[in-house]
Amino acid sequence: MTQPLDINAVSAHYGTTKVLEDLSLSVQAGELVSLLGASGCGKTTTLRLIAGFLSPTSGSITLGGRDLTRLPTHKRDIGLVFQNYALFPHLTVLENVAFGLKQRGIAPAERRKRALAMLERVGLAALADRAPGALSGGQKQRVALARALVIEPPLLMFDEPLSNLDAKLRVDMRVEIRQLQRANGTTSVYVTHDQEEAFSISDRVAIMNAGRLMQFDRPEVLYRRPANTFVARFVGFENIIPFKVTAREGDRVTAETAGMALRLPQSAYGTIPDTFLLATRPDGLVVSTDPAAEGLPATLGLRTYLGRAYQYQCETPAGHLIANGSLTAPLESGTAVKLVPAPEQCTILAAEGAR
Amino acid sequence: MSDRPHPILIGVAALVYFFLMVPLVIVVGAALSDTTYLTFPPQGLSLRWFENIFAISAFRRTIVTSLQIAFLGTLIALLIGIPAAYALNRFRVELPRWLGTLFVLPILVPEIVFGFALLKSLTVGAGVPVFVALLIGHTLLVLPYVVRVISASLASFDFSIEEAAISLGSAPVKTFFTIVLPNVRAGVIAAFILAFITSLNDVSVSLFLTGPGISTLPIQILAHVEQFFDPTVASVSVLLMFLTVAVMAVVERTLGLTFLAK
Numbered sequence: 273m274t275q276p277l278d279i280n281a282v283s284a285h286y287g288t289t290k291v292l293e294d295l296s297l298s299v300q301a302g303e304l305v306s307l308l309g310a311s312g313c314g315k316t317t318t319l320r321l322i323a324g325f326l327s328p329t330s331g332s333i334t335l336g337g338r339d340l341t342r343l344p345t346h347k348r349d350i351g352l353v354f355q356n357y358a359l360f361p362h363l364t365v366l367e368n369v370a371f372g373l374k375q376r377g378i379a380p381a382e383r384r385k386r387a388l389a390m391l392e393r394v395g396l397a398a399l400a401d402r403a404p405g406a407l408s409g410g411q412k413q414r415v416a417l418a419r420a421l422v423i424e425p426p427l428l429m430f431d432e433p434l435s436n437l438d439a440k441l442r443v444d445m446r447v448e449i450r451q452l453q454r455a456n457g458t459t460s461v462y463v464t465h466d467q468e469e470a471f472s473i474s475d476r477v478a479i480m481n482a483g484r485l486m487q488f489d490r491p492e493v494l495y496r497r498p499a500n501t502f503v504a505r506f507v508g509f510e511n512i513i514p515f516k517v518t519a520r521e522g523d524r525v526t527a528e529t530a531g532m533a534l535r536l537p538q539s540a541y542g543t544i545p546d547t548f549l550l551a552t553r554p555d556g557l558v559v560s561t562d563p564a565a566e567g568l569p570a571t572l573g574l575r576t577y578l579g580r581a582y583q584y585q586c587e588t589p590a591g592h593l594i595a596n597g598s599l600t601a602p603l604e605s606g607t608a609v610k611l612v613p614a615p616e617q618c619t620i621l622a623a624e625g626a627r
Numbered sequence: 628m629s630d631r632p633h634p635i636l637i638g639v640a641a642l643v644y645f646f647l648m649v650p651l652v653i654v655v656g657a658a659l660s661d662t663t664y665l666t667f668p669p670q671g672l673s674l675r676w677f678e679n680i681f682a683i684s685a686f687r688r689t690i691v692t693s694l695q696i697a698f699l700g701t702l703i704a705l706l707i708g709i710p711a712a713y714a715l716n717r718f719r720v721e722l723p724r725w726l727g728t729l730f731v732l733p734i735l736v737p738e739i740v741f742g743f744a745l746l747k748s749l750t751v752g753a754g755v756p757v758f759v760a761l762l763i764g765h766t767l768l769v770l771p772y773v774v775r776v777i778s779a780s781l782a783s784f785d786f787s788i789e790e791a792a793i794s795l796g797s798a799p800v801k802t803f804f805t806i807v808l809p810n811v812r813a814g815v816i817a818a819f820i821l822a823f824i825t826s827l828n829d830v831s832v833s834l835f836l837t838g839p840g841i842s843t844l845p846i847q848i849l850a851h852v853e854q855f856f857d858p859t860v861a862s863v864s865v866l867l868m869f870l871t872v873a874v875m876a877v878v879e880r881t882l883g884l885t886f887l888a889k
């Protein structure tokens with residue numbers, strides 16, 4: 273029952289405003305893919321296109337090889353879970369869950385049985401005869417989940433399903449969603465603006481910006497090897513420093529930024545192009561008081577306490593950088609230090625034109 | 628804040644109720660009077676003025692006409708107004724803002740002018756039969772109320788509920804009846820009652836549109852008081868109130884229950 277979803281070069285407009293540009297995305301059967309990006313980047317629009325509430329201006333969408341593009345929503349067989357739950361207020365919890373089965377012409381006794389079984393799975397069988405209005409936010413979202421799952425759709429889509437819940441419940445619920453999705457093996461598209469949420473439950477994550485796909489990969493890859501500066505900044509590579517290679521001798525590559533030279537071991541970084549960007553998280557710059565250390569000279573500014581480390585705002589000829597220093601030896605503002613890149617915490621990005 | 632309302636609040640509420648009830652009490656009292664002229668408090672008790680309503684054929688006919696017009700007019704206004712209100716709210720972002728205003732505009736036109744304009748265009752201009760002209764006039768009269776009241780109800784309706792139903796396999800038109808309408812039930816009932824009463828009590832529009840042989844109850848009451856000063860008008864008023872309450876009760880029950888039973 274599980275099917276792959278293919279979005280092929282889809283563009284979408286609201287009126288004359290282009291909101292999605294040439295978006296292509298393939299979700300394998302049984303996979304959970306998250307669309308991640310800031311508010312307004314086109315995540316909901318993408319879901320609405322797949323669901324059929326909106327038509328693409330170009331491109332096509334197929335589910336299990338079946339072309340959805342011209343199919344009306346009610347024939348697409350897609351389970352939807354909304355941020356605001358969207359339960360039917362005039363129906364009981366059980367009737368809500370049985371609604372999709374009723375549309376499929378399933379006999380009352382059978383749909384009652386199946387709806388109850390699904391409510392059992394989300395732990396709400398005891399509330400079957402309640403009105404949705406009498407439920408808590410978490411319970412409402414479980415009902416919505418049961419309602420979408422019970423029709424056994426080949427595709428399940430979530431639009432920020434946990435945004436209205438409090439922090440603790442959000443974490444519990446995302447685990448629950450993932451477990452149900454895994455158990456059913458339902459191909460799923462999950463929209464969120466919360467990076468931790470996306471990374472924790474997804475097989476792959478599509479990072480979007482201004483209607484375009486920036487990178488689509490496993491969370492581990494996105495986290496360690498962002499493909500461009502946008503994704504790098506998004507996943508917390510706060511320092512992005514432009515370099516030019518001035519000399520290569522064996523494994524040693526000498527590169528320069530703002531008049532400062534740095535020698536980098538090529539084997540630790542992978543291929544280093546002639547012009548590149550060195551991207552690191554604050555953890556990837558080691559604060560060293562040794563004047564002979566192989567690093568960028570910097571003057572420490574404001575120090576903040578992170579619990580696991582001290583964080584320093586640093587002024588360097590290459591601009592403002594952020595580095596984390598050890599807890600054992602806090603340094604004062606104004607101290608002259610060297611910032612030494614830790615290769616395993618850094619990544620090399622191709623220099624980008626006028627981005 | 629204490630749980631008990633403030634004494635001044637209770638006083639004001641009591642006063643409001645008093646002023647609302649007094650005219651009703653006076654009219655009911657006068658209708659029951661045994662005298663041949665309008666008086667309050669009633670002198671003697673009698674139902675003869677109620678009997679008199681039915682003895683006068685013009686009253687019998689106009690009661691029926693008024694009920695027919697009010698019922699049909701309200702029904703047509705709902706048939707036009709519900710989809711209009713739905714479209715105005717569903718596509719609020721896409722539609723120009725003045726479109727919503729268009730439906731409330733008739734409320735701003737003095738009813739006398741409205742009635743006269745209809746007379747000129749429908750009866751005189753197009754030669755439309757009196758009953759049909761009345762029906763059109765009343766439909767247009769109540770349509771703005773219907774659109775307003777149902778729009779207010781739809782404004783708090785979350786349209787993602789409709790989308791959820793469609794995604795679960797319910798066709799859009801079916802979804803409108805099984806999901807949208809039941810959730811604006813209160814608005815539909817309120818619109819029905821408001822429109823029905825507005826139509827039943829209308830004088831200004833009907834005044835121009837009634838014609839030979841066809842009149843409405845309020846117009847007949849006017850005609851009657853021009854010639855007689857007996858308590859019949861009071862008893863007709865009581866009857867009108869009774870009809871209104873009856874209609875409200877029936878609408879509450881039927882619309883309320885059929886929607887609840889899906």
Ligand SMILES: Nc1ncnc2c1ncn2[C@@H]1O[C@H](COP(=O)(O)OP(=O)(O)O)[C@@H](O)[C@H]1O
Pocket residue numbers: 286289291309310311312313314315316317318720
């Ligand atoms: N109905 C609409 N009409 C016009 N513009 C819209 C409409 N819905 C969304 N947009 C615009 O399209 C862009 C993408 O919106 P959306 O897909 O909802 O973003 P996201 O879900 O990622 O926050 C936004 O700039 C938004 O303002």
Ligand SMILES: [Mg+2]
Pocket residue numbers: 312315316317
């Ligand atoms: Mg959104």
